Amino acid sequence: MSHAHHTLPAEHASAPPVPRRWSMLALLCLAQFMLILDVTVVNVALPDMAADLHLGREALTWVVTAYTLCFGGLMLLGGRLADALGAHRTVLAGLAVFTAASLVTGLAGGASVLLAGRVFQGIGAALLSPSALSIVTTSFHGAERNKALGVWAALGGTGSAAGVLLGGALTDGPGWQWVFYVNVPVGLVALATLPALLPRRAPQPARLDPTGAVLVTAGTGSLIYGLVKAGDAGWGSATAILPLLGALFLYGAFAAVERASRAPLMDLRMFTRRPVAAGAFLMLVATALLIGFFFLGSVYLQHLRGYSALKTGLVFLPVAVATGIGAHLGSRLVGRIGSRVTAVAALVVASGGMVPLAWLPSDGSVYARLLPGLVVASFGVGAVFVTATTTALALVAPEEAGLASGVVNTFHEVGGSIGVAVLSTVAASGIEQGVAGGFRDAFALSAAVAALSALVCLVLVPHGKPQATGGPHVH
Template sequence: MFFVNVPVGLVALAALPALLPRRLPQPARLDLPGVVLVTAGTASLIYGLVRAGDAGWASTTAVLPLVGALVLYAAFAAVERVSRAALMDLRMFTRRLVLVGAFLMLVATALLIGFFLLGSVYLQQQRGYSPLATGLVFLPVAVATGIGARLGSQLVGRIGTLTTAVAGLVVTAAGTLPLVWLPADGSVYARLMPGLVIASFGIGVDFVTAITTALALVAPEEAGLASGVVNTFHEVGGSIAAVLSTVAVSGIEHGAADGFTSAFTLSAITAAASALIALVLVPHSKPQTTGGPHAH
């Protein structure tokens, strides 16, 4: 099914010459050292997190990539401070709204991908579902995420970032709680799906809140950079979810569903704790995407 990306990519590639200007008004210089360092650092971080889930946090294959990521990020920061064509203005990380957006994106992505991974393992390994049947179970989850995102885009402007972000995380925690007691039998549609749908609805709210908040007071020429920061945390969140899923897998290897109990308990605690953190971190404001003054 992944081949569906090929024709889409080819169409986009063919359309680029007609959509993009032939020459940039001011040719931009490529910060090649910065590109190499930040790409290598992020790849090393993600690989280290994945290996930590497979081999444990104390394993050499996890520790070395994680330490390497710190070194590469430090080198990236040093290079950006002296570069004439810096890839990133490091002051972006001092802007509160960008950091809030990155935090919300990290948590929302980790939880959602964790739900998909845990749910897939539970359905196929514990309940004997086929990949197709598993996909059908997750269809309402995807719809709920989209509905939550749609509602979140409206709520941010009406009731503010703080209330919307906290509400989304509280709904996610409430939806995750029933999943802690997943049975080894019984109806999946009565025990698994309702919790996943509710939790994913809350995550959808926080997805759009993260992006809207991060870009709220960023100048148009810096929107790509702020979006890149948030999307980087999106990738890291997915890696954290992979680590979380190994908790359940370890339980399956022992022939029990205890791993799922631990993993979903951790997910519920994460959502609830993030809601409390959001109460302190997220500003009580209604973002206006006008490109006005920056909020730090």
């Protein structure tokens, strides 16, 4: 199948449509749904895992972050592999790795196998997600493409919603192992049916940059390690400071490698473009807050309030729905009032929702004290997500959209890792001793971060309305 290159500005108008593309979209979305599900599905299962496998707070934090770390850190390499090997091959390889890793994680009898499984789930996700998105983007054209990408984007909110509910139901029912086992039949069905549906495009000659991918992943891993250690040893301890310094060094090395490389993994010059820098920043903050809420709320409800996993999942359902509604409203507002106003307003709402949680009690009604704040905050965060993507993608030149999208998606996963690590550390006393104080501090920090981010957005986020992009923008 011939694929016109970027010589024609309207290249996608001339490419023939892919047959059975909606069936393919449904399956790719199902696969992507599993990947998103696996960020939040474990949160509700954590206390049961901890009890079964004797995991402390550090190991629990890594159960969440090991996955998002590898997913985020290797995603750009996954996208590059999709070009080099062909997106259809990379999708199937990623799906196979993810499905096998899910089985291993479910069978884990101790922390080391569990975390190894999570790492390989992340590697599979990093191969699958960018190559699947690239297939969706090239298989649909015009209005159909917007519809297909809309469906893809909507998975984010619904995935985290379904994650907490499914996580609760499975943990309380057949056991926490099933939050991983459930991926296996889905993965096998997708592996059996996708090869017939995926368009086969010739691989593009692409230079890979494994060094860059390893450095950025190691840097973020070192950062998370330092942040998690600070919760036990204190911020001034060598066990916290050395890994944090190591992270700075590794990030510096990553920047140097990228600058010297003829085909860098992440073109750091992308960050000199305001829309991309703004989108990456918004994505980092939004995911750090949202995944952090799920982590904190889940541990608070189960450790401190004695909730079952299923009841915890049900408490989080309105939170996840609010995120989806916020995202829907945000996408409307960005087109009407522009990115900057939407981002600032959304972050102010998120911060406002968090403020009452800084006085969270150890008793009293969860529905009166915890839930309203989380619902309001996640409604705001939902709108931030959409603003992040639309700002980064709609305000850059079309030929840079792929690069920009890779940057924003990387910050999506890495943001989740950093958010959970920081909030787990701030709430350490609450998680380990079951007192509300640690949770109060973590929610207070979340409120402050959202408020400060709103101020940053006044300066950073471009003023434009993203839909008005005709051709390449010159800033």
